[in-house]
Amino acid sequence: MADLKDKVAVVTGGSSGIGRAIALRFAKDGAHAVIVGRREEALREAAAEDEKISYVAGDITKNETVAAVMAHVRDKYGRLDILVNNAGWCPVKPITEMTIADYDSAFELDVRALVNMTIHALPLIRSSRGNIINLSSVGSTHRAKNLSMYQGAKAAVDNFTRVWALELASDGVRVNAIAPGAISTNIWNVPGLSAEEAKKHQDGIAAGIPFGYFGTPEDIANMAAFLVSDEARYVSGGIFAVDGAMGAV
Numbered sequence: 001m002a003d004l005k006d007k008v009a010v011v012t013g014g015s016s017g018i019g020r021a022i023a024l025r026f027a028k029d030g031a032h033a034v035i036v037g038r039r040e041e042a043l044r045e046a047a048a049e050d051e052k053i054s055y056v057a058g059d060i061t062k063n064e065t066v067a068a069v070m071a072h073v074r075d076k077y078g079r080l081d082i083l084v085n086n087a088g089w090c091p092v093k094p095i096t097e098m099t100i101a102d103y104d105s106a107f108e109l110d111v112r113a114l115v116n117m118t119i120h121a122l123p124l125i126r127s128s129r130g131n132i133i134n135l136s137s138v139g140s141t142h143r144a145k146n147l148s149m150y151q152g153a154k155a156a157v158d159n160f161t162r163v164w165a166l167e168l169a170s171d172g173v174r175v176n177a178i179a180p181g182a183i184s185t186n187i188w189n190v191p192g193l194s195a196e197e198a199k200k201h202q203d204g205i206a207a208g209i210p211f212g213y214f215g216t217p218e219d220i221a222n223m224a225a226f227l228v229s230d231e232a233r234y235v236s237g238g239i240f241a242v243d244g245a246m247g248a249v
């Protein structure tokens with residue numbers, strides 16, 4: 001367990017999947033966690049799991065949501081120790097079917113929102129000599145068809161992580177990324193499949209994982225808890241695989 005008593009964390013996309021597990025883990029370890037997402041109902045339900053979780057509803061690709069998150073953090077807590085840039089998504093299609101709107105939607109969320117959130121969180125994170133964790137993917141270094149927008153965006157995330165770690169080292173701010181493999185969350189739900197087809201689809205993916213099964217959001221939360229703990233005090237600029245050996249191939 002990391003000792004996060006009295007620390008304050010922001011987790012984007014924290015109402016479901018990996019972000020929700022990270023926020024809950026941070027709260028269990030003593031931190032106040034602010035989750036950000038578009039669906040108020042889902043945020044309220046996630047925040048109900050621990051009284052140390054609060055939320056801001058909004059689309060983080062919008063500048064006004066980023067401003068609202070920082071206003072909430074300043075007004076309610078007056079400090080920020082941890083930023084987890086977790087929200088992410090991509091269109092799944094080949095370049096032959098891609099439109100520039102697909103590029104815009106992937107890069108606005110996976111890249112622009114992550115940069116915008118980081119820029120606005122930095123004054124407080126620098127004051128607390130805090131931590132930034134970016135969610136990358138095994139896909140940033142292992143290519144697969146139909147995922148070019150995602151893999152391009154996550155490759156950018158890897159390099160932001162490394163360069164920001166260099167730039168912020170003298171401020172005592174650590175910047176790391178987690179690169180999940182296949183983790184059981186909504187991101188794998190393919191719309192329009194029957195239950196039987198969905199199972200076949202998931203079994204096919206699991207067969208390609210050296211461990212033979214999907215990881216859980218808690219597997220990622222365990223790594224996040226380590227990275228923000230004092231045990232990781234000398235760890236910065238790393239991209240940490242949590243992927244059942246998928247990235248070792």
Ligand code: NAD
Nearest residue numbers: 013016017018037059060086087088137180182183185187
């Ligand atoms: P998820 O769909 O459960 O979570 C993504 C969250 O981001 C959701 O809560 C969603 O509402 C939120 N979100 C999306 N767009 C948003 C926006 N514009 N504004 C605010 N919130 C928004 O998926 P997940 O699997 O938990 O993904 C979390 C991160 O992990 C993503 O960056 C994803 O790319 C990365 N990742 C996941 C896997 C995996 O196998 N699940 C693998 C590699 C990387």
